[in-house]
Amino acid sequence: MSKERVTDKQQKILESAIDIFAEKGYAAASTSEIAKRAGVAEGTIFRHYRTKHELLTAIIGPLLMKMVSPFVIKDFKKEVFDKDYGSYEEFLRRLMENRMKFARSHAALLKILAQEIAFQPEIQSEFKKLFKEHIYPLFLKVVEHFKEKGELKDLPSETIIRLTITTIVSTVLARFLILTEGTAEEEQRFLEDTVRFIMGGVGRV
Numbered sequence: 617m618s619k620e621r622v623t624d625k626q627q628k629i630l631e632s633a634i635d636i637f638a639e640k641g642y643a644a645a646s647t648s649e650i651a652k653r654a655g656v657a658e659g660t661i662f663r664h665y666r667t668k669h670e671l672l673t674a675i676i677g678p679l680l681m682k683m684v685s686p687f688v689i690k691d692f693k694k695e696v697f698d699k700d701y702g703s704y705e706e707f708l709r710r711l712m713e714n715r716m717k718f719a720r721s722h723a724a725l726l727k728i729l730a731q732e733i734a735f736q737p738e739i740q741s742e743f744k745k746l747f748k749e750h751i752y753p754l755f756l757k758v759v760e761h762f763k764e765k766g767e768l769k770d771l772p773s774e775t776i777i778r779l780t781i782t783t784i785v786s787t788v789l790a791r792f793l794i795l796t797e798g799t800a801e802e803e804q805r806f807l808e809d810t811v812r813f814i815m816g817g818v819g820r821v
Contacts, residue, residue, distance in 0.1 A: 634725060695714055705811055759776050
């Protein structure tokens with residue numbers, strides 16, 4: 617989406633699209649239903665967004681930028697990577713807390729992203745590029761540090777990173793998109809179980 621100011625009508629359209637895409641998925645959602653929920657004529661949608669795909673991009677784009685843009689990466693780096701950890705387990709706990717906090721604030725958008733990323737090559741490409749350029753080097757530094765300390769198994773660093781990330785991502789998605797019920801105490805236990813699970817796979821016993 618451009619950096620131009622979003623009008624009130626555009627905001628209503630985006631909010632309605634988020635709700636309906638999250639409820640039904642992109643393929644099953646119709647622009648007529650989105651327009652009805654937004655309280656606008658269907659033609660109004662097409663004055664702002666030429667296609668349904670462009671509307672989806674207008675939603676996903678800002679989320680993608682919030683998740684991995686250089687500005688947010690700077691905050692992510694400060695909150696997670698620019699800290700001294702006594703163990704890889706401590707790092708994992710901080711990383712999970714940070715991602716769960718983010719997911720809690722963006723659950724509906726996260727659901728849309730999870731549903732559509734497999735079918736949107738341009739989104740996949742952008743994720744890969746930004747991860748490789750901004751997150752991977754930071755992650756690699758942490759993993760190499762704890763490998764040198766003898767805390768992690770003698771696995772390729774890329775393998776440790778991949779196992780860590782896929783476990784955390786799938787766990788966060790399950791927590792906020794499937795297992796949506798639960799108390800704060802249960803969520804904390806969920807987090808701790810995930811940390812122990814990862815350490816059981818990559819940590820030295």
